Amino acid sequence: MKKQIKNILLLLLFAFLFSCTGDNGKDDEMPVIDMTGDTAFPQNCATVYRGGNFTFAATFTDNEALGSFSIEIHNNFDHHTHSTDIADCEMEPVKSPVNPLLFIEEFDIPEGQRIYEASVGIAIPADVDTGDYHFMVRVTDAEGWQALKGISFKII
Numbered sequence: 001m002k003k004q005i006k007n008i009l010l011l012l013l014f015a016f017l018f019s020c021t022g023d024n025g026k027d028d029e030m031p032v033i034d035m036t037g038d039t040a041f042p043q044n045c046a047t048v049y050r051g052g053n054f055t056f057a058a059t060f061t062d063n064e065a066l067g068s069f070s071i072e073i074h075n076n077f078d079h080h081t082h083s084t085d086i087a088d089c090e091m092e093p094v095k096s097p098v099n100p101l102l103f104i105e106e107f108d109i110p111e112g113q114r115i116y117e118a119s120v121g122i123a124i125p126a127d128v129d130t131g132d133y134h135f136m137v138r139v140t141d142a143e144g145w146q147a148l149k150g151i152s153f154k155i156i
Helices: 002-020
Strands: 032-034 046-048 053-061 066-075 103-108 115-123 131-141 146-155
Touching (some): 032 131, 053 131, 103 115
Parallel strands (some): 046 146
Antiparallel strands (some): 032 053, 053 115, 066 103, 066 131
16 A cells, blocks of 8 residues: 555656646747848948938847837947947047937837848938947847847948
8 A cells, every 4th residue: 555655646746747847838038139141230330321321131030929129229429338249349539419310119020920031221310410329129029028239330
């Protein structure tokens, strides 16, 4: 009888252990922002021109499903940092903004996409301050995980 109870307890212990391990059915991986391809733009330390246009291009991937992405452009005239790139760019002297560019926009990614080639045309007004700027890209997957890529660039 003791042997049967011992076997039942061992069986219950193994059942419990195996029920607690493995995939819990949730997406627990962050999405990925790839800005390394031949057509990816802007790259760290890039230059764009006021009064002109450029096309943001990057590839987003996720193990399950992507949700949305956002782009933010703001001045870096005070030399703050949140760059995710290891290369430092040559900076202009610190200055106060007069008419800096501020661009913040969010974009939906079609439902169920695991890979998405982002392409967004961005116009730079002719009257914005020239100088150092940050370009921030955030991608969020369908589960809510978020990745961030920040680069420095110049508007001349």
